[in-house]
Amino acid sequence: xxxxxxxxxxxxVQKGGISIINCAYxxxxxxxxxxxxxxxxxxxxxxxxxxxxxxxxxxxxxxISFNKSAKQFSLHIMDSQPGDSATYFCAASITNAGKxxxxxxxxxxxxx
Amino acid sequence: xxxxxxxxxxxxxxxxxDVALRCDPISGHVSLFWYQQALGQGxxxxxxxxxEAQLDKSGLPSDRFFAExxxxxxxxxxxxxxxxxxSAVYLCASSFYGTGGSxxxxxxxPGTRLTVL
Numbered sequence: 001x002x003x004x005x006x007x008x009x010x011x012x013v014q015k016g017g018i019s020i021i022n023c024a025y026x027x028x029x030x031x032x033x034x035x036x037x038x039x040x041x042x043x044x045x046x047x048x049x050x051x052x053x054x055x056x057x058x059x060x061x062x063x064i065s066f067n068k069s070a071k072q073f074s075l076h077i078m079d080s081q082p083g084d085s086a087t088y089f090c091a092a093s094i095t096n097a098g099k100x101x102x103x104x105x106x107x108x109x110x111x112x
Numbered sequence: 113x114x115x116x117x118x119x120x121x122x123x124x125x126x127x128x129x130d131v132a133l134r135c136d137p138i139s140g141h142v143s144l145f146w147y148q149q150a151l152g153q154g155x156x157x158x159x160x161x162x163x164e165a166q167l168d169k170s171g172l173p174s175d176r177f178f179a180e181x182x183x184x185x186x187x188x189x190x191x192x193x194x195x196x197x198x199s200a201v202y203l204c205a206s207s208f209y210g211t212g213g214s215x216x217x218x219x220x221x222p223g224t225r226l227t228v229l
Contacts, residue, residue, distance in 0.1 A: 004154075006154075036220075041222065042222055042223075043116070043203050043205070043220030043221050043222050043223050044155065044203070044220045045220065046217065046218070046219070049217075089154050089155070091154075097168075098143065098145065098160040098162075098167065098168055099145065099157035099160055099168060099170075099171065100145075100155075100157065100218065101157070102154030102155050102156070103154050104152075104153050104154050105152070105153065105154050
């Protein structure tokens with residue numbers, strides 16, 4: 001049973017465009033939803049995270065939108081740059097439970 | 113550097129060999145996690161330590177997998193009698209907080225790529 005489903009699997013965006021990646025979760029006990037960026041040969045790096053008491057969080061060009069009733073959340077990358085080309089993972093966890101459950105990742109390519 | 117470090121970065125083992133993977137967390141971090149990342153997939157949880165105590169090992173796929181953190185800092189993930197399906201990247205992450213704090217903020221190492229022939 002996959003608890004966090006991520007889409008699309010891959011995404012190609014022109015420089016300056018908006019990249020949107022979506023995730024859906026099943027476990028309503030999840031209360032922390034981070035997004036990670038991973039470059040080849042590197043470990044995932046935390047980009048931005050949200051808790052379900054807010055519907056949106058913005059940090060620079062990165063925004064998380066959260067819909068608790070639909071059990072969905074998304075990452076928006078504004079003004080996408082070639083340096084944003086990487087694999088992005090959404091994740092979900094329960095505070096104090098330790099482990100994170102990850103989606104399968106989205107490979108983003110930003111064309112110059 | 114002050115990040116999480118892992119060694120070796122690459123490991124090739126023949127089927128049936130035992131391997132040991134090392135993780136050096138960020139100094140002072142209470143929590144330590146191991147994840148397994150298969151090619152083209154997201155990381156999957158293996159086990160979690162708070163200091164030296166292994167609080168969750170529900171993700172370990174079989175009794176061939178064993179992890180320890182005897183002094184609450186460095187951790188070792190050991191895989192006995194390796195099989196081809198064990199081929200993956202093994203990621204270690206650490207967190208400053210333990211239970212009751214922002215345990216979710218995890219910092220990942222670069223991983224060890226294990227290939228079992």
